[in-house]
Amino acid sequence: SQTIHQWPATLVQPVGSPLSLECTVEGTSNPNLYWYRQAAGRGLQLLFYSVGIGQISSEVPQNLSASRPQDRQFILSSKKLLLSDSGFYLCAWSVRDQPQHFGDGTRLSIL
Amino acid sequence: AQSVTQPDIHITVSEGASLELRCNYSYGATPYLFWYVQSPGQGLQLLLKYFSGDTLVQGIKGFEAEFKRSQSSFNLRKPSVHWSDAAEYFCAVGRYSGGGADGLTFGKGTHLIIQP
Numbered sequence: 457s458q459t460i461h462q463w464p465a466t467l468v469q470p471v472g473s474p475l476s477l478e479c480t481v482e483g484t485s486n487p488n489l490y491w492y493r494q495a496a497g498r499g500l501q502l503l504f505y506s507v508g509i510g511q512i513s514s515e516v517p518q519n520l521s522a523s524r525p526q527d528r529q530f531i532l533s534s535k536k537l538l539l540s541d542s543g544f545y546l547c548a549w550s551v552r553d554q555p556q557h558f559g560d561g562t563r564l565s566i567l
Numbered sequence: 568a569q570s571v572t573q574p575d576i577h578i579t580v581s582e583g584a585s586l587e588l589r590c591n592y593s594y595g596a597t598p599y600l601f602w603y604v605q606s607p608g609q610g611l612q613l614l615l616k617y618f619s620g621d622t623l624v625q626g627i628k629g630f631e632a633e634f635k636r637s638q639s640s641f642n643l644r645k646p647s648v649h650w651s652d653a654a655e656y657f658c659a660v661g662r663y664s665g666g667g668a669d670g671l672t673f674g675k676g677t678h679l680i681i682q683p
Contacts, residue, residue: 462610499571515670556613558603
């Protein structure tokens with residue numbers, strides 16, 4: 457069966473520090489991968505989408521970037537965090553015509 | 568552009584009572600529709616989906632939803648709620664069944680509170 461892992465579960469970072477969140481999927485090949493951000497009291501906002509290694513689409517201009525160095529690995533990064541980057545970050549995967557499945561998320565707090 | 572409206576931010580229901588969570592969407596073609604549930608500090612779990620065919624779809628945990636094209640709605644229902652149903656519920660719409668290039672568009676969620 458397929459599983460998705462995100463880490464870390466929680467992260468507290470100072471403003472201006474770099475960021476690296478990792479997501480890996482097991483049990484499937486060539487999944488579509490997604491990064492969403494969930495701000496307090498709001499729904500989920502799609503940040504990045506990837507259909508394959510090295511192929512990244514960005515949905516909104518922002519202080520973040522994403523990379524897909526391996527088929528089942530998706531990384532969310534920033535060179536310098538802003539206060540507005542705080543939130544709950546969720547990774548998701550899907551294949552062909554199946555719905556998206558989500559990881560357990562990373563709670564990011566910026567101080 | 569597609570959009571999803573969940574008009575109820577909070578809903579309080581007594582344990583054992585019936586539940587209906589509202590969802591309205593805006594989309595130019597036949598959408599793919601989803602309901603997800605999120606427990607505090609957790610990721611999203613898929614409850615059910617509508618792709619095509621029968622407009623009444625059954626999901627996990629005793630939930631069902633009905634697609635009404637004329638009303639652009641996809642309301643979630645459960646005949647008798649349990650205390651464990653307390654969570655945040657999200658309705659979502661997509662152009663493709665797996666989300667595709669646009670991902671999914673989510674509503675802002677409805678927080679369900681269960682009274683003993």
